[in-house]
Each structure stands twice: as structure tokens, then as C-alpha cells.
Amino acid sequence: MARVRLVPGGREVDLDCLSAADRCAIVALRGEVRRGDRVLLCLEQPEDDELFVREVDGRYFASHFAGGRPGSHGAHEIVAETDEHQRQREYWYRAGQDAEFSSERSFRTSAGNVLDVAIHGRTRTGVQLEHSRLTAAVAHQRTTRAGRAGWLSLWFTAADRVPKWFHRVPSVGCNHIAWDALPPRGTAQATGLKKVQAVKCTVHDFGGKCPAGKHRPCGRFHPQFVAWHQVTLDKVAYFVPSGRAVPLLTPRREVVLVPPEGLALYESLTGRSARYAAEKFSHSAVRCEQCDNALLWIRPGRVRCEQCDPIMNLPRSPYPL
Numbered sequence: 001m002a003r004v005r006l007v008p009g010g011r012e013v014d015l016d017c018l019s020a021a022d023r024c025a026i027v028a029l030r031g032e033v034r035r036g037d038r039v040l041l042c043l044e045q046p047e048d049d050e051l052f053v054r055e056v057d058g059r060y061f062a063s064h065f066a067g068g069r070p071g072s073h074g075a076h077e078i079v080a081e082t083d084e085h086q087r088q089r090e091y092w093y094r095a096g097q098d099a100e101f102s103s104e105r106s107f108r109t110s111a112g113n114v115l116d117v118a119i120h121g122r123t124r125t126g127v128q129l130e131h132s133r134l135t136a137a138v139a140h141q142r143t144t145r146a147g148r149a150g151w152l153s154l155w156f157t158a159a160d161r162v163p164k165w166f167h168r169v170p171s172v173g174c175n176h177i178a179w180d181a182l183p184p185r186g187t188a189q190a191t192g193l194k195k196v197q198a199v200k201c202t203v204h205d206f207g208g209k210c211p212a213g214k215h216r217p218c219g220r221f222h223p224q225f226v227a228w229h230q231v232t233l234d235k236v237a238y239f240v241p242s243g244r245a246v247p248l249l250t251p252r253r254e255v256v257l258v259p260p261e262g263l264a265l266y267e268s269l270t271g272r273s274a275r276y277a278a279e280k281f282s283h284s285a286v287r288c289e290q291c292d293n294a295l296l297w298i299r300p301g302r303v304r305c306e307q308c309d310p311i312m313n314l315p316r317s318p319y320p321l
Contacts, residue, residue, distance in 0.1 A: 002076035003043040003113075003142070004051065004062065012043065012112055015062055017081040017129075026078055027060050029053045035065050042076070044138060053078070084179040085129055088158060091183060092117040092127045095237035098185065111149035113142055118151070121241020126151040130163070139165035140278070147278035152247070154240055156233075158188075166192065167254045170247040170276065172236055190236050193228035193245065196262035198269060223266045225256065247276035 002015040006025070013022050026040065030053040033039050040051040040062060051062040054075075061075040089105060096103030096119040107118030107126070115126030126146050130139065143153040155171045157163050158179065166173065173191040177183055198221040199205050201212075210218045231239070236257075239245035245257045248266060255276050258266070266274050 002062070003138075004076075005041045005043055007039050007041065010112070012108075012114055014114075015076045016079045017085050018079065020080055023078060023080045026053060026062070030055060030060065051076075084158075087179050087182050088129050088156070089116045089127075091188065091233065092119075092129075092156070092237060094182075094185070095234040096241070098234060099238035099241070101238075101241050109146055109149035109151055111145045113145050113149075115146065115151065115153070119237060119241045122243050123241050123246075124151050125237075125241045126153050127237075128153050128155045130155055130157060130165070134163065134165055136165040136168035139169045143169045143278045152240070153278070154236075167256060169278075170240075170255055170257060172233070172257065174233055186232050186234055188233040190228075190231045190233050192257070193231055193236070194225040194248075194256045194258050194262070195228045196223050196248075196258055196266045197226055198222070198265060199224040221269055223269045225258075228258070248274050249276040250274070 003012055004015055005012050006022075013026075015026075018026065029040060033050075033052040035050060035052075038050055040053070042049045042051050042062070042064065050065055052065060054061055054063055060078040062078055063075040093103050093105050096117060099119075099121075102120040104118045104120075105116070107115045109115065109118075109126070116129045117127040119125045119127065128139075128142070139155060143155075146153045153170060155165060155169050157166065157171070157173050158177075159173075160176060162173070165171070171192055174188040175191065177187055200221050201210050201217045201219055203217050206217070206222065206224070208217065210216065211222050212218060212220075236245065240257070243260060246260050246263050247255050248258045248263050249255055263274060
């Protein structure tokens with residue numbers, strides 16, 4: 001998914017789930033945009049980068065100008081929103097309304113990003129419908145931006161294959177169901193949610209190795225995640241906005257949704273705070289912003305890996321010898 005800004009107007013849209021009107025408006029820019037016009041800007045870069053529209057065999061793409069900002073990625077196909085995406089959004093909207101929360105479709109936050117469904121609960125929750133090709137770094141950037149506007153992003157996927165961003169941001173999946181029509185209430189069973197239990201550290205648990213980093217089992221109790229079963233997406237649309245499901249951040253920087261008593265148990269067993277806060281969690285410090293691979297060489301200001309942004313390509317090395 002590629003997030004872009006249409007100028008003038010300053011509206012942000014995603015190129016792979018456009019409304020019919022937005023797709024027509026962007027396709028009409030073919031042959032009309034020149035470098036410096038700043039009509040269509042890619043927001044998947046640390047700084048806005050200009051795009052132009054081109055056609056290839058009847059398909060339309062938004063491409064970066066040659067010699068654009070360092071690290072510019074490939075072309076983004078311009079695609080209308082699918083019926084499946086619309087039905088998933090409608091499912092979440094209906095679930096939020098059924099939970100007696102005020103809910104809105106395609107809600108724009110004060111930070112400018114658009115949430116597929118905004119559920120106004122005690123915890124303001126923004127449901128984001130995404131696909132597997134989105135990187136964890138981009139998902140975190142959007143989560144952080146929504147968090148600064150007072151919204152907890154809840155990322156949803158119906159894909160059979162687990163996306164890279166799953167459990168890197170507050171996430172939920174569902175069982176395999178057909179989306180060729182709006183599923184009945186309670187049809188979609190949530191996946192990815194966890195409960196926390198206290199387990200004694202013995203040779204029979206934790207693979208025989210102490211999770212606290214000791215070589216041998218220590219005999220103490222440690223937290224262990226188990227699947228939180230029999231929860232539908234309809235219930236998630238109530239649990240998260242009401243605070244009955246909260247995001248927990250592990251030392252491995254995985255984010256899981258757990259009951260609040262599970263978070264309290266986890267913190268009591270580990271002796272540290274584990275509540276997730278997007279604006280305090282710097283994902284780009286350990287993952288490449290472009291390809292999402294781990295950054296093995298971490299230096300201040302370094303947000304891309306050597307493969308995506310070689311230091312030798314810079315005018316001079318930013319790191320003194």
C-alpha cells in the first residue's frame with residue numbers, strides 16, 4: 001500500500017484502495033505532471049517525494065522522478081478499492097455500532113491520516129485494513145502518527161499468510177471466511193489475541209531454558225502467552241475501545257493484545273512496564289524503513305539498511321572515522 005498526498009487540498013489516499021472518483025482524478029494526471037509541480041507526493045519516504053503518473057499496458061502507476069530522494073522505491077500501481085476491502089470495513093463499522101460506540105468510516109484524524117473505521121470508545125480505536133505487502137516500519141510510522149492524534153491503531157488482516165507487520169503493531173487477524181458478501185454478525189473469529197499465564201521455569205517448560213536469560217531453569221514463575229480463543233471480531237470491536245483488551249510490548253518488541261489483567265500479571269512477573277505506547281516505541285531504530293530487514297549496524301540517524309541505502313552512495317560518510 002502506498003500513501004500519497006494530493007495537492008491542492010492536502011488529502012491523503014492509499015493508491016491500492018482508491019475510491020472510483022479518486023482513481024479517476026489521479027489517472028487524469030497522466031502527462032500533466034512535471035517535476036517541481038508537487039501535485040502528487042509519496043508519503044512513504046522520510047520526506048515527501050514527487051510522483052508522476054504513467055500507463056503500462058492499460059495499467060496505471062505513480063512513479064518517482066529519476067534522481068529523486070535517496071532510497072526512493074519503485075512505482076506504485078493505482079488501483080480502485082476492492083469489494084472485499086469495502087465489506088471488511090463495513091463489518092468493523094457494524095461491529096463498532098453494535099457495541100454502542102459511535103463509529104465512522106474513512107475518518108481523518110487531526111494528524112491527517114485516514115482510519116478505515118474510527119470507533120469512539122474510552123480508548124479511541126482506529127481500525128486499519130491492510131495487506132501483507134505493507135512493511136512493519138511503515139505500519140509503525142502510521143501507528144505513531146495516529147497515536148500522536150490520540151488514536152490507538154488496530155491493524156486487521158484477513159490474509160491466510162501472516163504479514164510482516166503482524167504483532168509489530170497492535171494487530172488482529174481472523175479465520176478464513178468468504179468476503180464475497182458481508183458476513184453475518186459473529187462469523188469472523190479473531191486470531192492473534194493472547195492471554196498471559198504464570199508458568200514455573202523447569203526443564204519441562206520454556207524449552208528447558210530460562211526465558212530470563214539464564215542457561216538453566218531457575219525455578220521461578222515467568223509469563224507465557226497462550227491463545228485467547230472464542231473471541232469474534234465483533235467482540236474485539238468492543239474489547240479494545242472499552243479497555244478490555246490492551247496492547248502489550250515484549251522485550252523482543254512484539255505487540256500483542258491481552259486482557260488488562262494479563263498485562264498486570266506480565267508486569268508483576270517481569271518487574272517492568274510492558275504497556276505499549278506507539279509514540280514511545282522507535283521501530284525504525286532497529287528495522288529498515290524501506291525493506292523492513294533488521295538494522296545490524298545502528299548509528300544515529302540511520303533508518304535504512306546498507307542494501308537499500310549504501311553509505312558509499314552518499315556524498316560523504318555521515319560517520320567520522
